[in-house]
Amino acid sequence: MKYPEIMNIQKYSIHDGDGIRTTVFFKGCHLKCWWCHNPESQKFKPQLMFHAERCGGCHACEQICSHHAVTVRDGIACTDRTKCELCRECLDYCVNNAREIVGREYTIPELMKEIEKDCMFYEESGGGVTISGGEVMAQDMDYIEQLLKKLKRKGYNVAIDTCGYAPRENYERVMPYADTFLYDIKTMDPVKHEKYMGKDNELILSNLRFLSEHGARIYIRIPVIGGVNDTEEEMEAIIAFLKQYVSVSQVNLLPYHNIAGGKYDKLDIKYQGEAFTIPPKEQMEEFRKQFIRNGFSNTKIGG
Template sequence: MAARPLIFNIQRFSTHDGPGIRTTVFFKGCPLRCAWCHNPESQSFSPQLMVDEDRCVSCGMCLAACPQGAIARGADGCVRTDRAYCVACGACVDFCPEDARELAGTPAPLAAELADRLLADRMFFERSGGGVTLSGGECLAQDIDYLEELCRTLHDEGVHVAIDTCGFAPRGHVERLLPYADLWLYDLKALDDEVHRRTTGVSNERILDNLAFLARSGAKIEIRVPVVHPVNDGEEAMCALAAYVTERVGTPRVSLLPYHTTGTGKYRRLGVDPGQEGFRAPSAEHMDRLVKLLAEQGLTDVELGG
């Protein structure tokens, strides 16, 4: 039996993860540590407790519920969680009357059961030309037997399947999903390997190799570029990316995704330092310049914030 990964969200009626109306499954766990990540709860392969201190009224209902004794009331009367003792069991979540506690990451149902749940939205897929998108975290870092069964079932039911990936995965995982994936939403963060290592924690060699393999295999690819100042928003870096894409992939649709800070609060709820000082969102004028620049390089199908 295929192992079941963790899921931290299933988003219905999504319009930003491929064509039409889609249901997007967000798997938990990613091999990258992008310094600008706006979904930090997606990174760990283990469940994590998120605490919204702004919602907490320090009622104390969670204290008795915690089997680890990780929750205590401070001298100021406020209830706090000691992350050193918390094992993210989730026992405190159901006892919070203010919904200030949330467990990020729960075991996925069996692949066949998840497919049935996703197929409940088939009517919306068919009417809009939509389907199911597997995302993350990094979906390709999950158990490949589980993913293959899920994708094969959806494919056999005539559902459009999109894979949203950073590309850092074993080639065998890509090969096994290739027959069932109708679209690959492929992230390119930085072509300079040193920059990529410094800002994501891994080399981009495997990512670029898998992208070239997909292109050679005739897969339908959409390139997604998170635009982050000062990481990759310079004209020189963008021209290099355009040259690489046109040479290795052709002229696919490109989505430029401007950096934003909406995920900053999630770091606080996880009890970790966001460490995002120095990053800035590019201006609307700069994004327009990048679109024109890509068009000059032959990439004319470009959208902002897709």
């Protein structure tokens, strides 16, 4: 049986919902945000990450690769990704751990075993488990629903971190088990949304209205990207939509950072976020005050 790919299980997370949490990052997302700080989360299949700074140019990976996908040039192992089968042969022979496969399958019992290791922290801090991505709502929903059922049977608080771009029926299936939805809004402009995310925002806003109409507890998360949505007018448009359609428990304004560029190099992907700027702290504070003035008193900077 094929299971969804999971790229990371992050322990002691304090930025993905209330309290101390374990966050499970599923691999695969239908949006392709230019500034995505986890580019390895976008594809639904495993990927090779190559840490060139660790490579000693020893030729071990080149010699062991039965697919002839690796060639050492100028002391660095270069991989032809069209030939690489992600068979993991080379990983065991790289003494510097320069090669990494991101993404592995977990059965639900295997995943629950990892999650249960930190149950004492959930109880003491008012935390729980967050399932995230990538986009968790774009995964195999039979798997996700069964996982959520097991989490609730254990009494864990469950948060779902979502960009909103998934079929309506997927949200209908998870609503009985989710305590909180961490819901992203990037911009209200559909043209700009399609340019920078690869899809327009009609489905995203429709799903958000649906969740609110059915009583979901919602934390709105807004990445603030210099050069994209870092204006008072952009924030005002989001505020107007939320005031009209959405019951919001919390707003999180998330300032853009540019520290993820190196990940793109490791995946041989072009980074498109270089043109964006980091919003100053003073500007972020003004946006926070703007939301508070409009009735969103529980507005925070950061996760």
